[in-house]
Amino acid sequence: MKLIILDRDGVINQDREDYVKSADECIPIEGSIAAIVRLNKAGFTVVIATNQSGLAKGKFELEDLEAMHEKITRLVEENGGEIGGIFYCPHNPDDNCKCRKPKPGMLDAIEAEFNTSVEGSYFIGDSLRDLQAAVQKACKPILVLTGNGVRTQAQLAVPGLQTDAPLITHEQVQVFDNLATAADFIIASGN
Numbered sequence: 001m002k003l004i005i006l007d008r009d010g011v012i013n014q015d016r017e018d019y020v021k022s023a024d025e026c027i028p029i030e031g032s033i034a035a036i037v038r039l040n041k042a043g044f045t046v047v048i049a050t051n052q053s054g055l056a057k058g059k060f061e062l063e064d065l066e067a068m069h070e071k072i073t074r075l076v077e078e079n080g081g082e083i084g085g086i087f088y089c090p091h092n093p094d095d096n097c098k099c100r101k102p103k104p105g106m107l108d109a110i111e112a113e114f115n116t117s118v119e120g121s122y123f124i125g126d127s128l129r130d131l132q133a134a135v136q137k138a139c140k141p142i143l144v145l146t147g148n149g150v151r152t153q154a155q156l157a158v159p160g161l162q163t164d165a166p167l168i169t170h171e172q173v174q175v176f177d178n179l180a181t182a183a184d185f186i187i188a189s190g191n
Contacts, residue, residue: 001114002043003084003121004186005107005139008050010126010147011179012036012072019054023067028075029146031180037081042187045084045114048072049106051129056092065090085113102132102166107139124182128152131168141168142182143175 009015014027036046048069054060069086076083087106089099099105107118123134126147134141143149143156156170176182 001045001116003110003114003116003118004039004044004046005110005118005121005123005134006036006046006048006179007101007125007127007130008048008072008086010149011124011144012048013068015126015147019057019059020068021054021060022064023071026068026071028072029178031178033072033075033079033081035178035180035183036076036083037079038187039183040076040081044186046081047084047110047114048086048088049101049110049123049133050086050088051101052088052090053092053100055090056095062090085110087113101127102129102136104133104136107133107137122182122186124179126152128155128168131156131173132166135166135168135172141173142186143173144178144182145175146178149175 006012009020012032014029020026039046052065055065073083087109089106091097091100111118119138121139122142123139124142124144125131126144126149131141131143143152156168156173
């Protein structure tokens with residue numbers, strides 16, 4: 001199985017400082033939906049792994065989160081693709097759960113759901129915690145410069161700015177402008 005793991009906010013849809021709280025606020029980044037469809041057509045199963053602490057903080061309800069995911073799924077399906085699964089951590093950062101990135105719990109859940117290893121799979125994110133989760137499970141980390149990507153790129157340049165383990169260096173990470181250009185690279189590389 002050729003698997004691609006995507007963060008959600010800042011990769012697929014626009015991120016917000018005050019949380020994406022509804023389907024109306026879940027606005028796709030230009031080219032992201034088409035990129036997912038192209039990845040599907042190239043034989044990749046695309047799954048989403050997203051921290052959603054806004055749920056624990058009362059910023060939105062489970063029904064709102066489900067509506068956001070239904071919107072993304074519907075947009076992809078309307079364009080001829082599919083989302084293989086959506087995995088999310090509903091916990092507060094202080095809950096010390098096993099699923100909140102940078103911990104690898106969501107990636108463990110993806111492995112269990114698909115009865116496969118995520119090792120060697122591309123993991124595309126815009127935050128340091130996405131890249132850290134990827135490295136812990138031997139995924140190939142890709143940073144996109146949408147969302148928090150520019151700030152994350154600066155953190156990679158100065159490892160002292162990183163607060164969570166493991167430390168990630170810019171040599172470990174491929175960087176692209178957005179999901180569309182990352183998808184072009186992945187499809188062209190054929191793996």
